[in-house]
Amino acid sequence: MNQIFKTFLFLLLLSTCSIAAFSQNGSKIYGIIKDNVNEPLTGATVALRNNADSFVAGTAADIDGNFIINDVPDGSYKMTISYLGYEDYKKTIDIAGSELNLGILKLDPSKGTTLDEVKIVEKAPPVQQKEDTTQFNAGSYKVNPDATAEDLIRKMPGMDLSTGKPQAQGESVTKVLVDGKPFFGDDPSSSLKNLPAEVIDKIQVYDEKSDQSQFTGFDDGNTSKTINIITKPNRKQGVFGKLYAGGGTDGTKDASDNYDAKYNAGGNINYFEGDRRISLIGQSNNINIQNFSSQDLVGISGTSGGRGGGSRGGGPGGGGASSSFTTNQSSGINKTNAVGFNYSDKWGKKVDVTASYFFNNSDNTTTQTTERDFVLPSDAGKIYNDTTLSNAVNNNHRFNMRFNYTIDSFNSLLIVPSLSFQNNNSTSLLNGSTMLNHTDLLNSTINRYSSDKSGNNLSTMLLYRHKFRKQGRTLSLMANGGYNKNDGNSSLFAPVVSEDGIDTTDQQAVSKQHGWNINSNVNYTEPLSKKSFLQVQYGLNYQQSSSDKRTNDFSYITNDYTDLNTALSNKFTTNYITNKGGLTYRYNDTNFNFNIGVDFQNANLDNQRELPQNNAIQRSFNTVLPNARFQYNFSKKKTLRLFYRSSTSAPSVSQLQDVVDNSNPLQISTGNPNLVQTYNNSLFMRYNATNTKNNSTFFAMLSAQNTRDYIANSTIIVNDSTNLNGVVVPAGGQYTRPENMNGYWNFRGFATYGVPINALKSNINGNATLGYVRTPGMVNLQKNYANNTSMGLGLVLSSNISDKIDFTLSTNANYNIIRNTLNTNSNTQYYNQSSRLSLNYIFWKGIAFNTELNHQLYRGLSAAYNQNYLLWNMSLGKKLFKKQQGEIKFSVYDLLKQNNSIATTVTESYIQYTQTNVLQRYFMLTFTYNLRFFKGGASMKDTENNERNGGEQRMFGPPPGAPPGGGPGGPSPGMMPPMD
Structure with missing residues (x-):
């Protein structure tokens, strides 16, 4: 500090x-x-x-x-x-x-005569393209009065929330801004769920550049898909939000013959007054509702019993042991208690500040069954199965802040600190076995694992920016530093039965992981002419990570855990330092602009192991890193952008540290200190087009990535009990460690087209995806390439009738083809279709009916995992009070009791199917109260009338008490993202 x-x-x-x-x-x-x-x-x-x-x-x-x-x-x-x-x-x-x-x-307001009896209105176009920003007019998409921002963006072309996480134009949304300012840090789910749709004027979607790139105008490729929510001028001052509380049951009884209770309570309150924005959200429930992000859940992946193998890759719902615990995932049963606070203001004329704080407590119980089929011909017929029961309690505190000080018109300073503290307690019971042809038992284990982990993470970014009098001449200095710590204790008791008899592991371990880094960068830009510019950049980055794990076996002599197991203990430190400098040339014309540049980088990777033996490995790399960017504007409504970038990345300390992880003795893994840095080449193409005549929008994206020295998995599957690096792997067991390999490719294409259908008073949006991933690996020292080709089609039909009736019908179909070069008998293909119908209807005397049907179809998986089920939710409510701020609602979740969760994972050594317990049918009665008070003459009645107008803009005079949106030739209300 x-x-x-x-x-x-x-x-x-x-x-x-x-x-x-x-x-x-x-x-x-x-x-x-x-x-x-x-x-x-x-x-x-x-x-x-x-x-x-x-x-x-x-x-x-x-x-x-x-x-x-x-x-x-x-x-x-x-x-x-x-x-x-x-x-x-x-x-x-x-x-x-x-x-x-x-x-x-x-x-002063115009003194011209307002036409009271004859109104001339202009319908705002639903979609506009402004340079690299796609802008949606919120009034063109009808939703119910109590809808959220999430409900609104579901209707917009290119938006997808089918996975529970927002995606835009085929990419994950990582940031949501409100009027150009952060809202609840970098947590997009919290922002969209807790902002009412009625305050939204426009939605902007774009790739936000890094703060340094925004200032210099030179795109460094560090972008994040961003949604900027522009609020209505007459909604920038007031108090709004909602409070709710509900209780119910799933109809089952516990051991004391009491009904299992379900509850859900919480709400959000927002105070907006000009630049000052204060928001408070909270929730407590046991029905799997969790608005906050996966950053709150570090360490949870350990609850699976430490299943090794480093699995990656795709399929419906697939990827990663912690995927069941991230925002809006249905797997497992979650109890959540959480609170969040967001503050945004302008201090004087020179300081803009935003800050947010989160606390999240999560208690998760998961039951999971797994089937793993191996791809090697010699392993044909071998199948690994396990059933895991796990529980994890996680507590997390997060603080984020952004402090922007405009010293004067030529100098500014940006400070962005963040801090988090968290701890995780987990236990798991794993019952696993490896079978041959479903009949012959090769090995089995009953694994009891528990851990207690705590960690913190501190980082701060400083950015100084200076503009010279000569337009285009700038200087920026950036420094970014951070420190992280993750300490924990764990215990493992795992008897393994194999052809050699019974071998029992009984041990305790203490681990300490610490790391810190500092990154600095200097950029100077010089105009060469009115249209061309040169940038000189230099960066120095240093990263150090250390990990110390001590494992002690149980000693029958001391009757305690005192015997150090050197094969499972390791102390390791890695240092990675890079010096990078280069030049970038930029040309900017009326219809097109481009950047082209090259960096030269020297990197040093130093690994030091102190336990069990003391040795060091040092490597140095000299790399040329070219980059290029091109943008062509066919018109104001059609834009093509191309971007090429090369980069390097260092292996993590967990990949480098050669300490054995035997938390599942049938699936053992370790690190590799001989790993080198990876070299990545990425190419992106994006095309946007809007047609204001028929209000249609089209977006297409193509991407390709190749990685040299890709960190792949080398897996050894033993037929007989084998001692590998001091650890006995039972017959049929698996031993995995990372290796550098070439041949990784990732191609992806995405296209979407949206247009209103006036005859149906609805909007229709179609999309198509095409993907190919080639993942290298080693299985029993033989190279294998797992090739996964995926194709998908999607369709969304959303109503635009009125604020009384709102429906959305969507379907997404995906077909996956899996091919392995080592064993063609393991090739397979599977089909998944996910469909959703949501209907909200407010009719006689404020009675509100809601139904939502989610249908999942799987074909081509193993027999036990082919599924065809319907998740049906329904509710009936009554609006209360004179202005209908309140509602009492009876709802039923999973009416047919068919909810399920399946994931398919593809790696270079196996194909895995996983099924997880999920929340099923329950009944609940809920009371909700909506807060709506806006200054400047905007009452609840004004709000309802404005929604019915459907985003019409009056040509003569602004609404009473508030300025109209947008001036001639100027941007719409809200901060437009910086343009190139």
């Missing part, structure tokens, strides 16, 4: 010195534009003309009404400020210095 404080002071000193050190040419004009009730006029246009009435310069106001015009020559000018529905503001100004602060400039 002391070092971070010193760095902070250094950057402040540097920013102060730079103001005086750099020469400045031209002048700057700036100010704030507001209306007569002191609300900022986002998008108001500012134009400067000389005495000859020729246009000199112009700009548009940002979300806070601020505007800046740089590099204005000294002289006298006529300034005009325009905004739809307001009188033009005209002023003559004289410039004879470095800057001119005009302060707050207020516009």
